[in-house]
Amino acid sequence: MNDAQALRVRFAPSPTGYLHVGGARTALFNWLLARKAGGRFIVRIEDTDTDRNVEGAIPKIIEDLRWLGLNWDEGIEVGGPHAPYLQSQRLDLYRAAVTKLLETGQAYYAFDTSAELEAMREQAMAEKRNFRYPRPERFPDESDMQQARAAGKPVVVRFKMPGEDITVHDEVMGQVTIKADELDDFIIVKADGMPTYHLANVTDDGEMQINFVVRGQEFLAQTPRHIALQRALGYPTPRYAHLPLIMDMKGRKLSKRDGDVEVFSFRQAGYLPETLVNFIALLGWSPGMQREQFSLSEIVEVFDTARVNRANAKFDRDKLLAFNTDYCASLGEDRLLEAFTDWLSINPDSSLAKANLDESSRRTLLHVNKGFRLFPDIEKKSGFIYLPDEAIEYDPQAVKKVLAKNDGEGFAMLRMLLPQIEATAPWTHETLEALIANVCQSHGAGMNKVAQPIRVAVAGTTVSPAIYDTLVMLGKEKTLNRIRRALATVQ
Numbered sequence: 001m002n003d004a005q006a007l008r009v010r011f012a013p014s015p016t017g018y019l020h021v022g023g024a025r026t027a028l029f030n031w032l033l034a035r036k037a038g039g040r041f042i043v044r045i046e047d048t049d050t051d052r053n054v055e056g057a058i059p060k061i062i063e064d065l066r067w068l069g070l071n072w073d074e075g076i077e078v079g080g081p082h083a084p085y086l087q088s089q090r091l092d093l094y095r096a097a098v099t100k101l102l103e104t105g106q107a108y109y110a111f112d113t114s115a116e117l118e119a120m121r122e123q124a125m126a127e128k129r130n131f132r133y134p135r136p137e138r139f140p141d142e143s144d145m146q147q148a149r150a151a152g153k154p155v156v157v158r159f160k161m162p163g164e165d166i167t168v169h170d171e172v173m174g175q176v177t178i179k180a181d182e183l184d185d186f187i188i189v190k191a192d193g194m195p196t197y198h199l200a201n202v203t204d205d206g207e208m209q210i211n212f213v214v215r216g217q218e219f220l221a222q223t224p225r226h227i228a229l230q231r232a233l234g235y236p237t238p239r240y241a242h243l244p245l246i247m248d249m250k251g252r253k254l255s256k257r258d259g260d261v262e263v264f265s266f267r268q269a270g271y272l273p274e275t276l277v278n279f280i281a282l283l284g285w286s287p288g289m290q291r292e293q294f295s296l297s298e299i300v301e302v303f304d305t306a307r308v309n310r311a312n313a314k315f316d317r318d319k320l321l322a323f324n325t326d327y328c329a330s331l332g333e334d335r336l337l338e339a340f341t342d343w344l345s346i347n348p349d350s351s352l353a354k355a356n357l358d359e360s361s362r363r364t365l366l367h368v369n370k371g372f373r374l375f376p377d378i379e380k381k382s383g384f385i386y387l388p389d390e391a392i393e394y395d396p397q398a399v400k401k402v403l404a405k406n407d408g409e410g411f412a413m414l415r416m417l418l419p420q421i422e423a424t425a426p427w428t429h430e431t432l433e434a435l436i437a438n439v440c441q442s443h444g445a446g447m448n449k450v451a452q453p454i455r456v457a458v459a460g461t462t463v464s465p466a467i468y469d470t471l472v473m474l475g476k477e478k479t480l481n482r483i484r485r486a487l488a489t490v491q
């Protein structure tokens with residue numbers, strides 16, 4: 001690439017499901033490179049494998065990328081000079097490429113059935129040699145193709161590999177050479193007439209003038225085929241960087257069995273996009289300094305493919321959670337409120353979402369739950385406040401330990417408190433603090449002896465935000481209702 005040429009990178013997901021962390025990392029690294037170099041980041045959807053396409057996946061991928069904060073300069077939805085950015089709408093281009101390859105003898109028709117191919121593979125196995133598709137002496141012409149089609153045979157197009165070793169100069173993995181005899185004539189048009197991933201991918205990278213391809217290491221083995229196709233079609237070979245694999249903590253390829261792997265699941269589980277992009281940036285890349293927590297704009301400054309390692313990356317969920325806890329503690333209040341509001345909107349079944357909280361209640365919740373790791377912690381600790389009083393369930397352990405113990409010491413405390421609580425006005429942090437301090441003093445009781453019975457009565461458990469915050473949020477009427485209900489139902 002000459003220096004004057006602007007960097008053009010892309011993320012090219014296939015719509016086979018939600019965006020997972022591997023895809024998100026590819027998108028992020030490309031985005032970072034483009035932003036750092038003042039280049040263009042393109043998002044193209046590779047949907048020519050119709051069997052694997054999943055209905056509704058495209059809008060989800062788009063939403064996840066946006067949630068992560070990875071905007072694109074050209075591509076799906078935003079348009080651009082190479083529109084459309086959906087491969088199923090670009091079939092004419094691939095057809096033109098195939099025609100060119102057929103006409104110049106660089107591709108040929110083939111009509112093998114899957115049973116025939118299977119038999120060839122088995123024979124190769126029996127003869128203890130690698131299977132290579134046997135290229136015919138003479139390539140079938142159009143009339144052979146028509147005949148085969150009329151006879152109901154599958155018609156595919158195969159690319160004639162040039163028969164030479166191909167070296168990938170990979171900026172992460174180094175030089176990778178694949179021997180000519182490992183590269184056989186692969187399919188570029190399937191029997192259903194659709195281009196394969198290889199053909200569509202290479203054609204689009206060429207047409208869209210992508211000059212740096214950054215993607216997962218699982219694609220490296222295909223790259224020599226892509227280089228051969230680029231040469232045949234007259235496209236320049238871009239720079240390449242293949243990113244290391246992402247493994248779980250046991251050294252296995254990251255997968256669902258180990259927990260969430262989809263960006264949306266992390267969002268739903270209450271992670272912040274700030275956390276996720278920071279964490280994902282470290283999957284294979286290291287900033288070369290002790291510090292690990294960076295905002296997206298800070299990563300743009302320090303990011304460089306030279307610091308992407310070859311070694312497999314480790315997906316450390318404990319670290320991710322620790323990152324999120326830190327981000328929740330350090331983000332500005334307004335930004336946290338925005339993220340919390342987003343979390344509520346995608347978790348409509350949580351009692352906090354059902355409560356339709358106004359902005360000031362949402363702010364208060366964030367405030368009184370300081371130190372939380374994930375948004376569901378707020379739900380767990382404070383959701384009870386917004387339940388109908390009769391929905392409070394009393395945890396038998398808490399009832400036993402806090403209310404029933406010592407001949408119903410806690411119940412007695414609640415009975416004693418009831419008229420005083422009734423008489424408390426106004427209902428504020430200060431008046432409640434004075435009330436409880438008073439009772440502690442007159443009974444020679446510790447704070448817990450007074451606060452815990454109230455807590456169990458209003459929350460059903462021993463877990464809630466600080467008692468005054470809880471009671472203020474709950475309001476006087478509900479506090480009284482719940483104490484009366486506890487006395488009437490669990491005593």
Ligand code: GLU
Pocket residue numbers: 011012013014046201214215219
């Ligand atoms: N469509 C491919 C995928 O599913 C993209 C491969 C590439 O980036 O070249 O990830």
